[in-house]
Amino acid sequence: MGKEILLFPVKVIVTTAYSEFVIDGYELNIVDYLLEPFRFERFLKAVNKVVDSNKKVKKPILEASETLPKRIFIRQNKSPIQLEIxxxxxxxxxxxxxxxxxxxxxxxxxxxxxxxxxxxxxxxxxxxxxxxxxxxxxxxxxxxxxxxxxxxxxxxxxxxxxxxxxxxx
Structure with a gap:
């Protein structure tokens, strides 16, 4: 065996300048839709949605995900940093x-x-x-x-x- 594989559903954040595709995107079960131009804070909010939605997955195939550090992204002095919860x-x-x-x-x-x-x-x-x-x-x-x-x-x-x-x- 040797390799550990974690299976999670793919999480998609769409970024585009074309607002006419917003409805189609949500019908395809995307996590978030960012309409350009967007602020960095809005991008971080979308990324944190993905992180939060991964926490709601009942049981991955292997329990190895519990050993991964749980972190959030925050913005300090215009720079994104990761912070361990x-x-x-x-x-x-x-x-x-x-x-x-x-x-x-x-x-x-x-x-x-x-x-x-x-x-x-x-x-x-x-x-x-x-x-x-x-x-x-x-x-x-x-x-x-x-x-x-x-x-x-x-x-x-x-x-x-x-x-x-x-x-x-």
Whole structure:
């Protein structure tokens, strides 16, 4: 045997300047249709759709896909970077920017927190405040209306506390 083969359905993103083919494209089950000219943020959103749709595949032929790192693409200072999801401690909205705090660094990007949350897995992250979302695996303790993650203290909003406690129990 020797070779491992992973079979996933082919994911297609169409980029074109001709809008008359949009309907035909969706009838062929494409993931996204980018009409030129498009912004880089729009391209990243399409790529993240492909990544998210691969997560929804029930069982690949071989389980080797579970060993692949799970990453998202984000844009920092006009440059795309890959970020491993497992390294994210929490996400913080900061004015027109969003800070992504990882185990080793703080990454500041010009995106809304809601856009970042769409690209993160819903079973590993929870919004706990209008400006904060946390990775549930890194919660050390909850003390009143505060979450402790390593040496960081994140506030819990009144509207989010009941949902947080329900999910963690």
């Amino acid at each position: 497992d390294t994210i401690l929490y996400v913080e909205a900061s004015g027109n920017y969003t800070k992504i705090i990882t185990k080793t660094e703080t990454i500041t990007i010009r995106d809304k927190i809601s856009d970042i949350l769409e690209s993160l897995p819903t079973n590993g992250f929870i919004q706990v405040h209008k400006s904060f979302a946390v990775a549930t695996q890194y919660i050390n303790k909850i003390d009143g209306n505060r979450i402790h993650i390593q040496d960081h203290i994140i506030p819990i909003g009144k509207l989010y506390k009941a949902n947080l406690l329900k999910i963690l129990n």
